[in-house]
Amino acid sequence: MSSPTKTTSNQPSQSREMTMAEALREALREEMRRDERVILLGEDIGIEGGFGGAFTVTLGLSEEFGHERILDTPISEAAIAGIATGAAVGGLRPVADVQYGDFLFLTMDQLANNAAKLRYMSGGKLSVPMVFRAPVGATTRGSQHGQSLEAFFMHVAGLKVACPSNPYDGKGMLKSAIRDDNPVIFFEHKLLYGSKGARKEKGGLQVVAHVPEEEYLVPLGEAKVVRPGRDVTLVANLLMVHKSMQAANLLAEKGIEAEVIDVRSLVPFDWATVFDSVRKTGRLVVVEEDNLTGGWGAEVVARVADQCIGYLDGPIRRIAAPDTPVPFAPIMENFYVPSVDRIVVTVTDLVAPH
Amino acid sequence: MKAQESEKKLKLAMYRRMLLCRMFEERVYYLFLEGRLPGTIHQSQGQEATAVGVCSALEPKDMVTSTHRPHSHAIARGVPIDSLMAELFAKLTGCCRGKGGSMHVGDVEAGMLPAIAIVGGAIPLAAGYALAFKRLKQPNIVACFFGEGATNIGSFHEAINMAAIWDLPVVFVCENNRYAASTAVEKVMKVKHVSERAAAYGIPGVTVDGNDVEVVYGAMMEAGARARSGKGPTLLELETYRFAGHSRSDPGHYRTAEEVEAWKQRDPIQVFQTRLLNEGILKPGDAEQIASEIEQQLEAAIAQAEQDPSPEPEDCLTDVFAN
Numbered sequence: 001m002s003s004p005t006k007t008t009s010n011q012p013s014q015s016r017e018m019t020m021a022e023a024l025r026e027a028l029r030e031e032m033r034r035d036e037r038v039i040l041l042g043e044d045i046g047i048e049g050g051f052g053g054a055f056t057v058t059l060g061l062s063e064e065f066g067h068e069r070i071l072d073t074p075i076s077e078a079a080i081a082g083i084a085t086g087a088a089v090g091g092l093r094p095v096a097d098v099q100y101g102d103f104l105f106l107t108m109d110q111l112a113n114n115a116a117k118l119r120y121m122s123g124g125k126l127s128v129p130m131v132f133r134a135p136v137g138a139t140t141r142g143s144q145h146g147q148s149l150e151a152f153f154m155h156v157a158g159l160k161v162a163c164p165s166n167p168y169d170g171k172g173m174l175k176s177a178i179r180d181d182n183p184v185i186f187f188e189h190k191l192l193y194g195s196k197g198a199r200k201e202k203g204g205l206q207v208v209a210h211v212p213e214e215e216y217l218v219p220l221g222e223a224k225v226v227r228p229g230r231d232v233t234l235v236a237n238l239l240m241v242h243k244s245m246q247a248a249n250l251l252a253e254k255g256i257e258a259e260v261i262d263v264r265s266l267v268p269f270d271w272a273t274v275f276d277s278v279r280k281t282g283r284l285v286v287v288e289e290d291n292l293t294g295g296w297g298a299e300v301v302a303r304v305a306d307q308c309i310g311y312l313d314g315p316i317r318r319i320a321a322p323d324t325p326v327p328f329a330p331i332m333e334n335f336y337v338p339s340v341d342r343i344v345v346t347v348t349d350l351v352a353p354h
Numbered sequence: 355m356k357a358q359e360s361e362k363k364l365k366l367a368m369y370r371r372m373l374l375c376r377m378f379e380e381r382v383y384y385l386f387l388e389g390r391l392p393g394t395i396h397q398s399q400g401q402e403a404t405a406v407g408v409c410s411a412l413e414p415k416d417m418v419t420s421t422h423r424p425h426s427h428a429i430a431r432g433v434p435i436d437s438l439m440a441e442l443f444a445k446l447t448g449c450c451r452g453k454g455g456s457m458h459v460g461d462v463e464a465g466m467l468p469a470i471a472i473v474g475g476a477i478p479l480a481a482g483y484a485l486a487f488k489r490l491k492q493p494n495i496v497a498c499f500f501g502e503g504a505t506n507i508g509s510f511h512e513a514i515n516m517a518a519i520w521d522l523p524v525v526f527v528c529e530n531n532r533y534a535a536s537t538a539v540e541k542v543m544k545v546k547h548v549s550e551r552a553a554a555y556g557i558p559g560v561t562v563d564g565n566d567v568e569v570v571y572g573a574m575m576e577a578g579a580r581a582r583s584g585k586g587p588t589l590l591e592l593e594t595y596r597f598a599g600h601s602r603s604d605p606g607h608y609r610t611a612e613e614v615e616a617w618k619q620r621d622p623i624q625v626f627q628t629r630l631l632n633e634g635i636l637k638p639g640d641a642e643q644i645a646s647e648i649e650q651q652l653e654a655a656i657a658q659a660e661q662d663p664s665p666e667p668e669d670c671l672t673d674v675f676a677n
Contacts, residue, residue, distance in 0.1 A: 039489065068489070074519070079478045079512030086482020089467065090417075091490055094482075109509070113472050114479060121458045121468045123451025124673035158674050181676035 018211040019194025023167035024057045024133075027174040028095065030215065032065050035093060038178060039069045041080055042097040042133075046070035054099035055135055055188075056195045081107035081132065085115040085183070088130040093178055097133035100145045101187065104134055104152075115183040116158030127181040131174070137189040137239055137289060138337050139201060143325035146333075148290040150237070153185045154266045154299070161266040162220055163187040165241040167194075167209040169264055172218025180220065189238040205242055221268035225277065229257035231351050232283040235274055235300055237263045240287040240338060247343035256351050266296050274300060275307050282313035283350055287338055292320040317346050362635050368410050368567050369630055370644055372402040372623050375426040377648050378435065379598070382425070382442060385656070386602055391442050395456045396423040400565075400597035403622035404529045405430035407570025407592075408497050411578050417465055417483050417496045419476040422457045423596075424469035427499055431466045433459065439655040445662040452665045453673060473534075474500060474507035477526070481517040484524035484581075495581040496524040497574070502591075503534025505548050514589065518555040521586035525577040528591045529564060535600040536608040552589035564592025565622040594622075 018026070032038045044050050045058040046067060052059025062070040073080050077098055084096040098104055104111070111132065118126050138146035153161050160182050164170040170188070177184040191204045226241065227248050236244040241262045248258040259277050263269065278284050284304055286297035301316050319338045327333055379397045386395055398405065401423075409418065409430035420427040428438055433449055441448025441459050448454070449461045450468060457471035467483070470476035480498030487494045504510055505528060517524050528548045532539050545551065552559025558580070562573045570592055577588035595617035599606045606614070630636040 037490075071520070074512070074515060076512035076516060078509050079481065079516050082475070082478020082509060082513060083482035083485060083516060086479035086484075087486045087489075088482070089462075089479070090483040090486025092486045109472055109475055110478060113475060114470060118468060119676060120673050121450055121454045122460065122462065122673075123448070123453045125450075125462055126468070127676040129676075160675070 016211055016213060017208045018167045018171075019208055020167045020170045020188065021056050021193040021195045023171035023209070023211050024174055024188070025059065025061065026211070027171040027178075028058065028061060029064065031175055031178045032061070032069065037091065038093045038095065039071060039087070040095050040097075041071045041073055041084055043073055043075055043099055045097065046072050051199055053097060054199075055190065055193045055201075056197075056199045057133075057193070077103050077106035078110055081110035082114060084130050084132065085110055085118070085128055088115075088128045088183070089118060089126055093129050095131045095133065095178060099135070101134035101136040101149045102144050102147050104149055107132070111153075111159065111183070111185070112156045116156045119182075120158060128183045129181045131177045131184045131186050133186045133188060135188050135190045135193075137191055138326045138333050139190045139203065140328065140330055140333055142328040146326035148238075148288070148321075150187055150266055151290055151294055151296045154296050158183070159267060160184040160220055161187070162264070163237045163266060164264060165189070165192065165238050165262050166207055168211055169218050169224075169262075171211055172216050173220060173264065176217045176220050179217075184220065187238065191239055192242075205239070207242065218264075220265045221270055223264055223270035223273040224262045225259060225273065226262045227258065227260040229259035229281065231257045231281055232259070232285060232347055233274070233277040233281045234258050234260045234285050234287055234343070234347070235263060235297070236260065236287040237266070237296075238289065240289055243338065243340050244287050244343060246340045247347065250340070250344050251347055254348065256347060258347060271303060271307075274304065278304050278308045279311040282311055284312070285317045285319060285343070285347055285350065287319045287343060289321055289337055291323045292318060293323050295320050314350055317350055319343055319346055364410065365568075365630060365635055368406050368571070369626055369636070370648070371406045371410070371430055372567060372626065373644060374435070374648050374651075375402040375405060375429045376623055377645065377652060378429055378438075379425060381652050381656070383598070385442075392444055393455050394602050395442075396601050397598035398423050398426040398596060400617065400621070401529055401531060401594050402426055403567035403570050403626070404527070404564045404592045404594050407567040408499070408527050408574045411571050411574035412465065412497060413494060414465065415492065416494045417467060419467050419480040419483070419496065419498045420460065420469035421473070421476065421500055421504070422469065422471040423501070424457070424459050427469070428459045428461070428466055431464055433461045433464045433466055435651060435655045436658055437461065439652075440659040440662050443659040443662070444664065445659055446665045446669070447659070447662040452669070474504035474509040476500065477504065477510050478513040480524050480526075481513045481522055484517065484522040485520065487523050488520075493582060494523065495578055497527055498524055499527050499529060501534065502528055502530040502532070502539050502543070502548050503537070504528075505551060506542055514555050514557070514587065517587045518557045521584060523581040523584070524587045525574065525581055526587055526589045527574070528589065529594055530591050531594050531596045533596075533600070533608070536604075538608070547591055549589055549591040557587050557589060559589045559591070561591040561593060564594035565620045565625060567622060567626050
């Protein structure tokens with residue numbers, strides 16, 4: 001396995017083994033030390049005695065950087081997005097966040113009409129160097145705190161979209177996003193934070209990764225083959241990378257070698273890595289947590305059909321949530337979110353049809 | 355003496371600028387009727403005192419945000435006429451290189467962001483730009499233009515509240531022209547004045563005659579000084595009227611002829627011209643001379659714009675991302 005990620009069971013963090021929340025926090029701290037123009041904006045991110053954002057990512061940062069740079073806002077998502085955009089145009093590098101990705105719908109005018117288009121409408125004279133962080137994923141919070149929204153933003157020309165699946169990529173990609181001169185919507189999965197204490201996420205994966213002492217960046221727009229294989233290509237993001245890896249390990253026991261690709265960025269998208277893999281394996285399964293219709297996986301399938309159709313040895317399969325809101329009851333949520341078992345069954349059926 | 359001279363110079367400059375706004379809009383209206391401009395236009399005849407009074411109170415490095423009705427703001431702010439005209443003609447030499455059009459004119463070099471055509475959409479941007487000024491310790495302010503219609507949208511309330519709690523250097527300039535497209539303000543707002551809404555955010559709210567450029571200038575100087583000194587934003591309501599329809603196809607049947615006529619009696623350019631003649635700042639014949647100079651300037655801008663190169667079709671593909 002070429003990924004620096006490993007999944008452990010309740011193993012305490014080693015010195016440089018970090019959770020996603022810790023790695024993202026370190027990225028923010030390093031970039032704030034490096035560049036005075038980096039500021040943070042969000043709800044409950046820097047309050048003394050508070051919890052450092054909904055998932056502890058900004059915990060302790062206001063002690064080092066003060067409330068001039070860690071700006072606790074009112075509950076005003078549209079203004080958070082618009083003020084971040086205006087501040088970016090004005091020469092700062094804001095990193096704003098919403099507590100739950102679902103609240104991004106409140107920011108849509110500012111992100112889709114202003115942040116995404118100001119450079120274009122100005123004829124290339126302006127740039128909008130901002131990051132907007134958003135936690136996604138179904139976690140028994142029901143329909144308005146559990147959606148996966150990547151596809152909405154992938155569709156808006158002028159926005160970059162990042163979705164790291166592990167702490168190593170999370171840190172390196174957040175640093176790249178902060179240094180990027182474009183607006184980047186940065187999706188994080190709630191079950192991958194590894195947040196501790198009261199903010200610990202029930203059902204969360206204990207994902208930790210080795211994070212080097214020395215500085216590094218992970219560029220936006222590069223997918224990663226996290227497991228090589230010859231029989232089928234699994235393309236996934238966020239939590240689904242981990243489920244795909246678990247499925248791949250089970251499939252290997254049946255003699256099916258799955259290649260797993262973590263897309264990492266949706267905009268820009270690393271088409272070459274996906275095309276190369278599909279041309280090698282001849283089979284494609286896309287795994288995403290979003291609703292099936294119009295999800296980012298649909299775009300992957302369309303491009304592969306356009307570019308690799310002659311290499312395919314079977315139909316393309318899509319594994320996604322059904323076209324319903326996110327349900328609350330765990331028994332229904334488990335049905336809604338694509339499972340390891342569903343991936344195994346789908347791939348087995350595809351590779352070795354009865 | 356020196357102060358008097360500079361005051362006179364300012365008044366003449368404001369007069370000339372207001373007339374340029376008016377004549378630009380009149381000329382553009384005919385270009386539009388002649389089918390020489392693509393797209394749509396939202397014109398600002400009658401609102402010259404608000405644009406010019408506010409922008410005359412700004413420093414070169416201050417910033418202006420604007421709306422779907424931005425021509426006079428751009429002219430008042432000093433966006434070059436040639437590049438404005440070229441943008442309306444969809445030319446590569448336009449202030450947005452043909453990618454903006456009438457509703458997005460602006461030029462950050464001149465101190466104006468591309469206009470934002472979603473009602474209320476620029477208000478958070480203005481607050482954000484002001485946050486950058488404050489954080490970067492630049493002694494500048496943002497003048498944020500919007501209509502009274504925008505004061506009913508959430509972004510107005512969210513952004514003003516945040517600008518207020520952080521004492522941001524921004525002046526929220528409401529051009530209350532009494533109609534949001536065809537909808538009269540009384541129909542959609544229970545308070546009498548937009549400025550009353552400032553009380554909800556703990557900032558000063560001021561209502562003044564928006565058709566008197568000197569009154570507007572004075573009010574903006576005061577609000578600007580407050581913002582510049584770190585005391586935070588003001589909600590400045592300028593009562594005015596647009597003589598034009600909402601957009602190119604609007605004959606304005608929702609307003610009575612009497613109402614339009616009554617406001618035309620208060621035409622900001624006529625009012626100011628009469629005053630300047632009475633004060634001896636304009637001599638008989640000066641107004642005609644200025645108008646003739648402006649006419650030449652506009653004709654030259656039109657001739658230039660017509661000659662200027664169009665963008666290539668594939669230019670559509672550039673400027674989506676930086677780098």
